Amino acid sequence: MSTTTAHSYSISELAQEFGITTRTIRFYEDKGLLTPQRRGQTRVYTPEDRVRLKLILRGKRLGFSLDESREIIDMYDPAHGNVEQLNRLLDRIDSKRQQLREQQRDIEKMLAQLDDASARTRAALKEQSK
Amino acid sequence: MSTTTAHSYSISELAQEFGITTRTIRFYEDKGLLTPQRRGQTRVYTPEDRVRLKLILRGKRLGFSLDESREIIDMYDPAHGNVEQLNRLLDRIDSKRQQLREQQRDIEKMLAQLDDASARTRAALKEQSK
DNA sequence: GTTGACGTTTACGTTAACGTAAACCTCGAT
DNA sequence: ATCGAGGTTTACGTTAACGTAAACGTCAAC
CATH class of the missing domain: 1.10.1660.10 (Multidrug-efflux Transporter Regulator; Chain: A; Domain 2)
Known part of the structure; x- marks a missing residue:
């Protein structure tokens, strides 16, 4: 209650x-x-x-996209449906998880790249101060 | 060489x-x-x-967006420019890093949500098999 | 010498995700 | 009664990121 x-x-x-x-x-x-x-x-x-x-x-x-977001939100809904539908839902959930993990890897690569860029820029600044 | x-x-x-x-x-x-x-x-x-x-x-x-990607790519370029420009570049790099870290947090929240949804769906499946 | 496979430019079409504006209701305060 | 702050519907406009198609060049192969 x-x-x-x-x-x-x-x-x-x-x-x-x-x-x-x-x-x-x-x-x-x-x-x-x-x-x-x-x-x-x-x-x-x-x-x-x-x-x-x-x-x-x-x-x-x-x-x-809004369609993707809707799909993700609906995944959390009361899991109504027969066995086949539930299994398809599980598949879609898993597929989304994989996509998110790929995004995680992409972010880490990009962060590493930015760290590199930052270091190089700071080095260029040191150079400027003779 | x-x-x-x-x-x-x-x-x-x-x-x-x-x-x-x-x-x-x-x-x-x-x-x-x-x-x-x-x-x-x-x-x-x-x-x-x-x-x-x-x-x-x-x-x-x-x-x-393509404009954002261009900006990020250009960050890695030969850091040419005066001190002021280099400092602004450092700021933009840092701002992008913060944005990426926020995306990381968003992804983790969404992953947790999907884990939850997955567990609930599997529970619903168990229920179906009586 | 024509036929594909690959390349090019030019240009109009399409979709998602809103922005912008008009024209209107409603209600509590002056 | 009017007015301003919020709400509503309807509808046309806009931007990004390409898709699609036409019309053409080029070159190695048959």
Whole structure:
């Protein structure tokens, strides 16, 4: 029995918090990534909506398309479906993990490259100071 | 005195190796990311060109725009410039490193999320087998 | 000498992810 | 009553990163 404090957010609150525009949030809804409630006309966002938005933006920072982010978010959903569907889901999850690990390797290579560049630049600065 | 074996590549060789189209490679040239030699009309790519291409594609996998990739690649260049320029370069390098570290954190969070999803899916499978 | 395989330029088309603007409602405060 | 701050829908515009196609050159092979 978890007593969930039913806190809610307006669209502009979320926009401010994450540094995006309301247009962007509505666009995500249009693409089926968010489905807020309505109080009359007005959209009302739950903490769960907020989390979904957070995940979308995280995916974006990693270069994922909205479709990819949606797929990843849906992976966490109540795993409903038959055995075959569940097995396919497991495969997709694993495939995403592999992709993320490849990104990790890419980042490390790029970081090493930047370390090198930084060192060379500092060396060039030492040279300038005669 | 390093004896550089002047190996060269055709555009379709590079396209094949990296699983992209020749159109893409020409597009990168158009955007100033590659500047191959010409044998008559025909483009001829050096091993250095190949490396640049590799870096572009690595950046792409990390969600970087071509402009960002160009910036990163240029960071590795012969650090020419005065002290002020070199210092600004150092700042940009450091800023990129911070961004990459943030991406690392994002990836770890997402990996943890996927691990969780995977476990839950496997649990759902066990449930199915009664 | 024509036919492929490979190269080139030029140019219009496409998709994702929003930006921008107009035109309108709603409500609490002045 | 009006006004400003927020909300809404609708719709056209924009940018990046290529795709696609046409129209042409070149050269080794048949």
